[in-house]
Amino acid sequence: MIEIRWHGRGGQGAKTAAVLLADVASRVGWHAQAFPEYGPERMGAPVVAYNRLSKEAIRIHTPITNPDYVVVLDPSFIGSQSLVRGLGGGEKVLVNTTRSPADLAGALGVPPDVEVIAVDASGIAARHLGRDIPNTPMMAALIGVMEIMELGKLKETLRGRLESKFGDRPELVEGNLKAVEEAFSAIARGGGRPVASTEAAVKSPSRHPAAGWRELPLSGILRGGATSSRWQTGDWxxxxxxxxxENCIHCLLCWVFCPDIAVVVRDGRMVGFDYDHCKGCGICAEECPTKDKAIRMVPEIEEGTGR
Ligand code: SF4
Ligand code: SF4
Known part of the structure; x- marks a missing residue:
């Protein structure tokens, strides 16, 4: 059994990649599951999707808690605790990034003996599709790392699926196939893999544990107060x-309009943001009434946040 967890943002195609992977794997003899996990969130919010692949019939339908592979479609997640959840050692993490793999391993904070693989999937997509759609090249890279299919078979299997999806846009079919070939070939050449940690392997106590009904939390119950403050929407x-x-007149309109109470006010003055809970909607910047704007929206990655 191979278990996979995908991390992406709404609109990046994490769920599509999981479904596509299940589809191509099932055509070469694997039993496959693909399922997403997200709520009614906006484009850009974190989305998680999962795959299970097995040569035997898959009889479990529980959430995946200890994945063998983690695939990260958006580099702005680097540093987020959610990426390393359930990793104990021996897994592989593929990240869409131009950062060096060694640098990446430190930034991710993965346990020893987790292999980190950097794939410039956004660059590959931009070259062949003209847009930053990293899901198909990341899926191809993952298949290359898992070594479950030859490139020729992958392209042949994908072609039919892509033609049924983009029938009237042959350039998208060919572009996707070229992106798949480049990502797969980069992995086949050994590209992107770091020198793994030399520390002794930390063995995960149990692989693929299926939660029993006694371990599942009761549904329909709020288990304690302050649950919303623990729900850190900052990684959205x-x-x-x-x-x-210097441009702020402390009118506090940003505080009034912020839907997440993420504007911090002290002694009647606006002093900054609660970045654990600000989800970057931009309403505060829009509503700030000053001529030169006392709030500017800036890309998360370029702000030196370490991501
Ligand atoms: S961007 Fe501004 S309005 Fe939106 S959540 Fe963050 S602080 Fe609040
Ligand atoms: S940042 Fe803008 S909206 Fe917020 S208190 Fe300052 S001037 Fe007012």
Whole structure:
């Protein structure tokens, strides 16, 4: 059994990649599951999707808690705790990034003996599709790492699926196939893999544990107060508000309009943002009434956030 967890943002195609992977794997003899996990969130919010692949019939339908592979479609997640959840050692993490794999392993904070693989899927997509759609090249890279299919078979299997989806746009079919070939070939050449940690392997206590009914939380019950403050929506953000104090007149309109109570006010003055809960909607910047704007939205990655 191979278990996979995908991390992406709404609109990046994490769910589509999982479904596509299940589809192509099932055509070469694998039993496959693909399922997403998201709520009624907006484009850009974090989305998680899962795959199970097995040569035997898959009889479990529980959430995946200890994946063998983690695939990260958006580099702004680097540093987020959600990426390393359930990793104990021996897994592989593929990240869409131009960062060096060694640098990446440190930034991710993965346990020893987790292999980190950097794939410039956005660059590959831009070259062949003219847009930053990293899901298909990341899927091809994952298949290359898992070594479950030859490139020729992958392209042949994908072609039919792509033609049925983009029938009237042959350039998208060919572009996707070229992106798949480049990502798969980069992995086949050994590209993107870091020198793994030399520390001893930390063995995961149990692989693929299926939660029993006794372990599942009761549904329909709020288990304690302050649950919303523990729900850190800050990793939804791909743009962050930046306060420019010299332009601020402390009218507090940003505080009034913020839907997440993420504008911090002390002694009647606006002093900054609660980045654990600001999800980067930009309403505060829009509503700031000053001529030169006391709030500017800036890309999360370029703000030196370490992501
Ligand atoms: S971007 Fe501004 S309005 Fe939106 S959640 Fe963050 S602080 Fe609040
Ligand atoms: S809306 Fe603009 S000027 Fe008013 S407190 Fe917020 S940042 Fe300052």
């Amino acid at each position: 953000r791909n743009y962050r508000p930046k306060h420019i104090p």
